[in-house]
Amino acid sequence: MADSQTNSAWATLLDVGRPAGGGRRLHDRLAHALRTAIRDGRVTEGAAVPPSRVLAEELGCSRWVVTEAYGQLTAEGYLSARVGSATRVSWAPDPPPRGSRGRPSRTASARPPVRYDLAPGLPDLRAFPRRRWAEAVRSVTGSAVHYDLGLPDPAGHAAPRETVAQYLRRSRGADASSESVSVCSGVTDGLVRTCRALRAEGIGDLAVEDPGWGRLRDAATSAGLRVHPVPVDRDGLCVDDLARTPARAVVVGPAHQFPTGAVLSPARRAGLVHWAREVSGFVVEDDYDSEFRYDRHPVAVMQGMDPARVFLLGSVSKTLSPALGLGWLVAPPAMAPALRAANPVAAAPPVLDQLALATFIDRGWYDAHLRAARRRFRTRRDLLVATLGARLPHGRVAGTEAGLHLLLYLPDGTDTRAAVRSAAAAGLRLADLDDYRTAPSARRALVLGYGNMGDTDILPAVDLLRRVLRTPPRPHEGAHPAAP
Template sequence: MDCLIEPNGSYQMIGSDFLNLDPATAPPRGRTAWLTQQLRTAITDGTLAPGTRLPASRVLAGELSVARGTVVEAYRRLGEEGLLVTNHGGGTEVAALAATSASLPNPEPDEPTPKELLNISAGVPDLSGFPRAAWLRAERRVLTTATAAELGYADPQGTPRLRTALANWLARSRGITAGPEQIIVTAGVTGALSLLAQVLRDQGITDCAIEDPGADGNRRILDYWLDTLHPIPVDSAGLDVTALARTDARAVLVTPAHQFPTGVVLAPDRRRELLAWAEARGGLVVEDDYDSEYRYDRTPVRALHAAAPERVVHISSLSKVLAPALRIGWMIAPTDLHDDLVRKRWATDLGSPALPQLALADLIDSGTLERHLRSLRLRHRERRDAAVAAIRRYLLGCRIEGVAAGLHLLVRLPEHVDDTMLAARAEEAGFAVQPLSAHRISPGPPGLIIGYGPHPPPRLEAALQTLGAIGRFTPA
């Protein structure tokens, strides 16, 4: 049955010259993407003019014989693109600026193409929720207000406006007291690690301790620049500081707020031991503030930097809140490293592009970033819950860790299971999952890393049901 939406705000059940939505043309999977695209096309080609009122989600869902959540999600996506607005008590309407927002690129398809692997391994957010319209408005404001100096060569340390915004953001969200002059803008966490490793090498520090298991990407970056990496075991309380003290390392990389991949928080006594080690050794703690923004079932964990700013290098980014493609991160280093880091950044590439920095500063200062983060937390918590339920249903005999925060779960497998082989068999079935062994240096128990951020609950359940059958955790 066709559902007609008329520009005057009414709707009826007959086709005409305005907009016919035929659910028979929707694919069996991906109805959200289909409805979103149908409405987007009608808005951008002028079929639905600014101010047109759309049917209530419950009504449109009934007429199209789809779940109400499908309509709600389609409206939400178009709202984040700036094409729809929701008026309290007044329903959902086509935005007045829809025509100017129509040039925004479309979100990624709701389903992977047949040749793509369904990736349930990546610890990334729901990138379809990137605030495209808000970012576009911020860029326009920046281009309208940017001074000649701001359009010239930027300070290699980062634009003053962004560093000021970040200083305020970090004080509110992470308990870090640092002035704008202490912050160095980098090309994400990877750029910060690379920059820091080069400066440490210049100062004669050619080795570093790392968590084991730990993020393979960080390990490879440090391994590129430094001579020796010391793997330090991680247990339920975080990094084993006693094992760290047995090495000759003068620097250590940790993820204290949400360890990757185990999800544990560095326990209070371990935090004290780690800072005492740094003080006694004259060492350096490199704090990767990984996934600190996403907390569901526990109170916030204060950044380690706040307790010992002259012994801790704090590095982070907003890749998990906005998008990795922005390549914007930051670093706060002890005083004796700061100037060398800034000089190295200048000698490398003169610093990061200024316009994206100014747009990000606008999002922070306007409160848009915090509103966006609150929305993402709710969405990701729902997906976390769906992934946990599916794992308990289909991966019998497995233990789940890292549930309280972040964008991924660690599934501990039975000892007899080869996680690398299981991941390879999953790839043959059409989806990617990371084996825990890929993030280890020393041998250890098997496991799988399940990233739930980008995937709606039905997709997660289908993938985990297949995984359960592949691993024979449940009857085929």
């Protein structure tokens, strides 16, 4: 089944039927139907399954049913999800023996290779500091004492917790101490831990940004919280809309919102802290790529404004590599007992990896890597913006001040979903802004990541995008900056 499979065909294929005599719940029946389709070869390896919102509408069920089914099949290895990309089938049955009557299955080799990756979510993996990271790992492997090699503390080793606290104080303006820091495997892990603690404290409703990163919404629902989308505009999260929800906690990216790139305005920062105090609630600050600011110094974290009401989440996924699986969670002091009690068996990252990160930061290598990365990404951003302006003059670029991605707004009527499919068939990875919204919008836009692109790939990638969008070139093309 190709990515272009229609939604109605998916609904027919995944006919979940009716439970017989108090049988399985709807999400279990949906998971069974999709699992069977994959095993039978009716849905082939590499095929993209519909976004949870789209399939829920087609099946006439809640989005929770679909996300639960997808989560179960992801845990079983039938599906895989990547940031900035569709959830895809990651398993295929063995092909039938030669000469058998079984249906031959198409294999992953039939998928078009990715020639250019303009999807968001990755840093420059070519620039990963292999030599220095390897040196940090060798150093801590040789110097670790015997008790460092025992069972890890769920909150993380004491040394990297102190190092991370110092780093956040000096570089992000945080109010952090080794006691308030937990080392986790990334922002999603930190959010799940936080949501469990919030639920244990009697908070059952969580607000999220819309548009926003779907994995954060899924993490909250997996922890048992009810999720309430709140709109985002050019000044960030709309705090007035937040106040009209029953939520007493909110996940927000104040320094650089994903995917719009908005920076929370000073007035809304103050209003958000005031809201948290008024409802006896909490702000969960996602500080995912704030180190990359190109027009001024990075905006300091909100957590420093009210450490009693703000959780702070961060990781090295956007600065070094998501393969390291290293991040941190800074919790309000009064919430530390609830955090530990709600996550008694939380798995900390390997201790030697934690110690390697501490060494990497303590020796100044992390700061040096960030300085070089900022210069490289600024140059690449400028090149991409200029190329888009020249090759796609009818588009409007936004969200360029920070981060590793930008938005390309397209003329009304542009079928961005079809463009993403056509681009994928041609070997170009893109993301539709609607994939991050809870409901479709009339404003058509693509989310273009440039973190993991080579500079020499930008021109051919944009030319391929222009062909996908069927935009004719201007008679005399010249690079010029796009509108903000």
